[in-house]
Amino acid sequence: xxxxxxxxxxxxxxxxxxxxxxxxxxxxxxxxxxxxxxxxxxxxxxxxxxxxxxxxxxxxxxxxxxxxxxxxxxxxxxxxxxxxxxxxxxxxxxxxxxxxxxxxxxxxxxxxxxxxxxxxxxxxxxxxxxxxxxxxxxxxxxxxxxxxxxxxxxxxxxxxxxxxxxxxxxxxxx
Amino acid sequence: xxxxxxxxxxxxxxxxxxxxxxxxxxxxxxxxxxxxxxxxxxxxxxxxxxxxxxxxxxxxxxxxxxxxxxxxxxxxxxxxxxxxxxxxxxxxxxxxxxxxxxxxxxxxxxxxxxxxxxxxxxxxxxxxxxxxxxxxxxxxxxxxxxxxxxxxxxxxxxxxxxxxxxxxxxxxxxxxxxxxxxxxxxxxxxxxxxxxxxxxxxxxxxxxxxxxxxxxxxxxxxxxxxxxxxxxxxxxxxxxxxxxxxxxxxxxxxxxxxxxxxxxxxxxxxxxxxxxxxxxxxxxxxxxxxxxxxxxxxxxxxxxxxxxxxxxxxxxxxxxxxxxxxxxxxxxxxxxxxxxxxxxxxxxxxxxxxxxxxxxxxxxxxxxxxxxxxxxxxxxxxxxxx
Numbered sequence: 001x002x003x004x005x006x007x008x009x010x011x012x013x014x015x016x017x018x019x020x021x022x023x024x025x026x027x028x029x030x031x032x033x034x035x036x037x038x039x040x041x042x043x044x045x046x047x048x049x050x051x052x053x054x055x056x057x058x059x060x061x062x063x064x065x066x067x068x069x070x071x072x073x074x075x076x077x078x079x080x081x082x083x084x085x086x087x088x089x090x091x092x093x094x095x096x097x098x099x100x101x102x103x104x105x106x107x108x109x110x111x112x113x114x115x116x117x118x119x120x121x122x123x124x125x126x127x128x129x130x131x132x133x134x135x136x137x138x139x140x141x142x143x144x145x146x147x148x149x150x151x152x153x154x155x156x157x158x159x160x161x162x163x164x165x166x167x168x169x170x171x172x173x174x
Numbered sequence: 175x176x177x178x179x180x181x182x183x184x185x186x187x188x189x190x191x192x193x194x195x196x197x198x199x200x201x202x203x204x205x206x207x208x209x210x211x212x213x214x215x216x217x218x219x220x221x222x223x224x225x226x227x228x229x230x231x232x233x234x235x236x237x238x239x240x241x242x243x244x245x246x247x248x249x250x251x252x253x254x255x256x257x258x259x260x261x262x263x264x265x266x267x268x269x270x271x272x273x274x275x276x277x278x279x280x281x282x283x284x285x286x287x288x289x290x291x292x293x294x295x296x297x298x299x300x301x302x303x304x305x306x307x308x309x310x311x312x313x314x315x316x317x318x319x320x321x322x323x324x325x326x327x328x329x330x331x332x333x334x335x336x337x338x339x340x341x342x343x344x345x346x347x348x349x350x351x352x353x354x355x356x357x358x359x360x361x362x363x364x365x366x367x368x369x370x371x372x373x374x375x376x377x378x379x380x381x382x383x384x385x386x387x388x389x390x391x392x393x394x395x396x397x398x399x400x401x402x403x404x405x406x407x408x409x410x411x412x413x414x415x416x417x418x419x420x421x422x423x424x425x426x427x428x429x430x431x432x433x434x435x436x437x438x439x440x441x442x443x444x445x446x447x448x449x450x451x452x453x454x455x456x457x458x459x460x461x462x463x464x465x466x467x468x469x470x471x472x473x474x475x476x477x478x479x480x481x482x483x484x485x486x487x488x489x490x491x492x493x494x495x496x497x498x499x500x501x502x503x504x505x506x507x508x509x510x511x512x513x514x515x516x517x518x519x520x521x522x523x524x525x526x527x528x529x530x531x532x533x534x535x536x537x538x539x540x541x542x543x544x545x546x547x548x549x550x551x552x553x554x555x556x557x558x559x560x
Contacts, residue, residue, distance in 0.1 A: 012543040026556040
């Protein structure tokens with residue numbers, strides 16, 4: 001399935017941070033939506049801000065427009081505020097876009113767990129995302145970093161507990 | 175100090191004042207004398223000292239009595255000084271405060287500074303010896319043969335003397351020409367003193383500022399072009415002059431404004447108005463102040479200041495917001511426009527074109543594309559689409 005760019009991506013002003021407040025809000029919403037869709041489609045891994053400047057998301061070569069560095073940072077901050085981005089270091093150089101928020105992942109996982117009557121069971125992390133049983137689930141193939149955050153979110157809600165097993169980590173659902 | 179003579183302090187015919195300095199103390203050699211606080215005046219012929227408190231007490235010594243002078247730098251607690259070495263007093267000297275003195279030099283203490291300038295001037299006068307070529311009414315001490323009277327033009331010597339005479343004349347003219355400047359500097363010094371004293375009084379809350387001082391202060395300010403420093407130049411309290419000017423402007427600018435689409439930048443107005451006036455040009459300040467009065471006086475024009483700081487005059491009937499709607503149409507037709515392109519299309523100055531586009535952006539009708547290719551404006555699809 002090839003990625004479908006939104007109309008804004010071909011609109012040159014999209015790559016200039018708008019001074020008008022109302023306009024900027026609309027622009028940033030569009031950027032966030034695009035970033036999430038793109039990161040989902042392309043399974044964007046964690047990256048640095050400098051690397052981000054050159055990915056097709058922020059650099060439209062056909063249009064000859066790139067979102068400038070400061071504006072990229074504004075977009076990233078907006079994503080973070082919405083819960084869709086996490087900074088991986090104190091200096092805010094590397095980040096991870098979570099096109100679904102950890103809480104949303106947690107909910108999906110828990111739904112599957114309860115639907116199949118698997119509460120009170122223990123799973124390894126591997127089983128959860130790479131096991132045969134979850135092949136058709138959205139969270140199948142989820143990267144470990146995001147999975148852990150999802151499980152932490154569930155832990156906060158007392159629906160799960162992350163435990164240490166012999167050969168790695170696992171989780172118990174309640 | 176026995177070289178000094180009593181004097182009225184009035185300058186003689188042919189004698190000109192070079193520089194003066196307040197707060198000077200005289201000393202006879204190393205000894206202090208009662209001439210503690212006075213104004214020291216340097217003329218082309220003499221050094222005059224007048225007591226600041228008692229103006230009747232005035233003494234002078236001819237410059238021709240001076241052998242040489244030295245500077246003594248200021249120290250801690252000590253003012254800067256000039257040491258003046260003098261010839262012995264001549265026998266027919268006019269009576270003065272001292273009959274005799276064991277010193278052949280005097281010291282001038284500059285308690286209120288000013289010695290650098292004074293030293294410079296005094297050196298000049300001693301070098302130039304203008305008193306020799308400008309004989310005065312008073313019987314002056316002359317220690318050298320001087321050629322009083324006509325220069326006899328005989329032979330080479332005559333030619334040389336003529337040249338010398340010409341040189342002295344030129345020198346004199348130059349000094350006189352700069353006299354104004356010196357006078358201005360004196361005035362400035364006085365002003366500074368006055369403002370210092372007022373400041374001090376205010377600080378120490380010591381007595382009222384005398385009416386005399388207030389009048390002096392105001393006259394100084396007036397001569398510098400500050401009409402009335404007390405009123406604030408706000409909309410409401412403009413001066414009469416600005417109000418009249420505003421009415422005049424309304425008359426002059428009506429037609430040009432209509433021709434230019436109802437709006438002109440203030441710089442264009444400035445050029446237009448001053449060109450029309452020819453003489454008695456307006457200062458930019460006066461123009462702005464007059465324009466600020468346009469709206470309060472309910473004249474058919476008004477001053478408008480955009481966010482960027484650009485100032486324009488527009489007709490009351492002119493509605494920039496409506497023009498923005500028209501601008502949007504123009505931009506939409508062409509897809510996108512820069513300020514330059516827009517200006518050319520509509521036939522207005524680039525400055526005003528840009529202001530209009532910026533206003534349209536502020537109102538949300540347009541958005542911008544800022545790249546290496548320049549600044550372009552597009553219809554604001556962010557708000558209209560999706």
